[in-house]
Amino acid sequence: MAAIIRVEGITKKFHDFTAVDHVSFEVEKGEIFAFLGPNGAGKTTTIKMLTTLLHPTSGTIEINGHNPVTEQNEVRKSFGIVFQDPSVDDELMAWENMEIHGILYGVPKKLRRERIDQLLEIVELTDRRRNLLKEFSGGMKRRLEIARGLLHHPKILFLDEPTIGLDPQTRNHLWAYVEKLNKEEGITVFLTTHYMEEADRVADTIAVIDHGKIIERGTSQTLKERTKTENLEAAFLALTGHAIREEQVSGIDHLRMRHRLWHR
Amino acid sequence: MDILYILWLRQIKRYLRSRARLIGSLGQPLLFLFAFGFGFGPLYAKAGGGNYMQFLAPGVICMAILFTSVFMGIEIIWDRQFGFLKETLVAPVSRMQIMLGRTLGGATVATLQGVIVFLIALLAGFRPEHWYSAALALPVMFLIALLFTAFGTGIASVMSDFHGFQLVMNFLVMPLFFLSGALFPLNDLSPALATLVRIDPLTYGVDALRGAFLDTAHLGMGLDFSVLSLITVLCLVVGSHLFSKIEV
Numbered sequence: 001m002a003a004i005i006r007v008e009g010i011t012k013k014f015h016d017f018t019a020v021d022h023v024s025f026e027v028e029k030g031e032i033f034a035f036l037g038p039n040g041a042g043k044t045t046t047i048k049m050l051t052t053l054l055h056p057t058s059g060t061i062e063i064n065g066h067n068p069v070t071e072q073n074e075v076r077k078s079f080g081i082v083f084q085d086p087s088v089d090d091e092l093m094a095w096e097n098m099e100i101h102g103i104l105y106g107v108p109k110k111l112r113r114e115r116i117d118q119l120l121e122i123v124e125l126t127d128r129r130r131n132l133l134k135e136f137s138g139g140m141k142r143r144l145e146i147a148r149g150l151l152h153h154p155k156i157l158f159l160d161e162p163t164i165g166l167d168p169q170t171r172n173h174l175w176a177y178v179e180k181l182n183k184e185e186g187i188t189v190f191l192t193t194h195y196m197e198e199a200d201r202v203a204d205t206i207a208v209i210d211h212g213k214i215i216e217r218g219t220s221q222t223l224k225e226r227t228k229t230e231n232l233e234a235a236f237l238a239l240t241g242h243a244i245r246e247e248q249v250s251g252i253d254h255l256r257m258r259h260r261l262w263h264r
Numbered sequence: 265m266d267i268l269y270i271l272w273l274r275q276i277k278r279y280l281r282s283r284a285r286l287i288g289s290l291g292q293p294l295l296f297l298f299a300f301g302f303g304f305g306p307l308y309a310k311a312g313g314g315n316y317m318q319f320l321a322p323g324v325i326c327m328a329i330l331f332t333s334v335f336m337g338i339e340i341i342w343d344r345q346f347g348f349l350k351e352t353l354v355a356p357v358s359r360m361q362i363m364l365g366r367t368l369g370g371a372t373v374a375t376l377q378g379v380i381v382f383l384i385a386l387l388a389g390f391r392p393e394h395w396y397s398a399a400l401a402l403p404v405m406f407l408i409a410l411l412f413t414a415f416g417t418g419i420a421s422v423m424s425d426f427h428g429f430q431l432v433m434n435f436l437v438m439p440l441f442f443l444s445g446a447l448f449p450l451n452d453l454s455p456a457l458a459t460l461v462r463i464d465p466l467t468y469g470v471d472a473l474r475g476a477f478l479d480t481a482h483l484g485m486g487l488d489f490s491v492l493s494l495i496t497v498l499c500l501v502v503g504s505h506l507f508s509k510i511e512v
């Protein structure tokens with residue numbers, strides 16, 4: 001099998017802080033790849049570099065054979081993403097958010113309408129389709145974002161903590177659907193999550209990142225064996241330690257804080 | 265085409281749904297129209313200028329367009345904050361198209377805003393020279409709107425948060441307005457002021473709008489249109505370049 005994501009020695013520095021430090025890995029075509037790590041480990045930053053939103057300070061990336069820095073459009077054609085942070089338009093209705101996405105990704109009208117119906121059904125928002133998103137609860141917005149992310153069927157699907165804030169029912173549906181997409185359409189999935197049982201359930205390969213460096217990589221089984229633990233959560237803790245991360249305040253957090261002040 | 269349309273439509277829908285914003289943004293032009301129009305009117309007439317409302321209305325229409333369009337451009341900061349920007353930035357669509365779609369949407373909104381102020385000015389006593397003036401005024405208004413939406417977009421592309429917003433308003437938008445001749449005639453200005461006025465792109469917009477409504481273009485419609493078009497293209501090119509460089 002061929003690698004569809006190839007990362008070689010990428011580093012991302014924010015001023016003098018190194019968020020991602022010489023990270024290398026490959027993701028095979030058709031694989032479900034879980035990228036695990038404590039808060040602030042560098043998962044989102046890595047995903048942003050893979051998805052053309054940030055340029056690496058050094059190192060090279062290949063997505064579906066293209067370079068995200070120099071061939072942005074080719075790279076963007078090959079993936080879909082559900083972001084960790086909100087990315088919907090609150091002043092539009094649920095279906096309008098889906099519609100814009102479908103058009104941006106060139107999904108033909110008939111297929112678009114079909115999938116919008118089908119996906120809203122899956123995330124149980126069918127009767128809310130004409131509501132403005134500002135009337136949605138946090139979890140409902142999240143469900144819509146996920147439905148939107150699955151609207152076009154890309155080669156690679158990035159899911160950055162897709163299940164935060166979701167009830168167990170929806171989480172279950174989501175992973176079942178993702179597994180189905182993976183099996184039936186061969187979509188490669190790159191996910192992060194803090195729920196170890198989810199990673200255990202769906203991932204073919206797991207990489208653990210901490211302080212910007214990859215510290216372990218393998219199947220759930222091999223990680224457990226190497227750390228001599230019973231389950232993935234214990235393995236994760238054995239690898240990354242029990243200390244809570246003194247999380248650096250990220251730029252996004254800053255923005256959020258300012259935003260709150262601004263809207264007081 | 266679909267993409268330009270959907271992004272254009274998004275701006276329109278957001279505008280039409282937000283009554284508060286619509287009404288709020290009319291406050292300032294109304295104030296200028298009524299306070300200045302009726303306050304300075306007698307003075308202006310005594311000085312031999314004629315009817316001040318006739319003179320002022322095109323200026324205030326331009327002001328409404330300027331403020332709305334810069335704001336529509338700068339709104340990208342909100343999109344960045346609420347996250348929607350990311351959604352468009354990773355789409356397999358050239359950023360040029362994204363920038364163009366939202367700029368056209370913003371410019372349409374600003375033009376609508378200008379039309380509303382025009383209708384209010386009619387109520388306040390403004391009378392265009394000919395009935396067909398409006399047909400000529402509309403493209404002028406849209407050109408001004410396009411120019412400043414693109415301008416706002418460019419600026420917002422290099423700003424990462426709201427802090428710069430006041431700076432832009434006070435040091436760019438306000439001077440653009442006050443130096444444009446929206447409030448005072450262009451003849452008999454001191455050389456220093458005259459130079460500033462001639463540098464301000466809005467001057468040509470205000471002048472063209474007076475030309476359209478009243479046949480009183482001081483600088484000439486030809487020059488006005490050329491300058492406006494040129495600067496609009498410039499703002500679109502620079503704006504979309506800056507937009508394409510955004511990292512989130």
Ligand SMILES: Nc1ncnc2c1ncn2[C@@H]1O[C@H](COP(=O)(O)OP(=O)(O)OP(=O)(O)O)[C@@H](O)[C@H]1O
Nearest residue numbers: 014019038039040041042043044045248249250251
């Ligand atoms: N724009 C930025 N400016 C400065 N520092 C940043 C920026 N973005 C991220 N960081 C820092 O980089 C580090 C990695 O952040 P990242 O968001 O990648 O973590 P993560 O692994 O996704 O964590 P989480 O599980 O909390 O989502 C953090 O220390 C964060 O503070």
Ligand SMILES: [Mg+2]
Nearest residue numbers: 043044045084
């Ligand atoms: Mg993250």
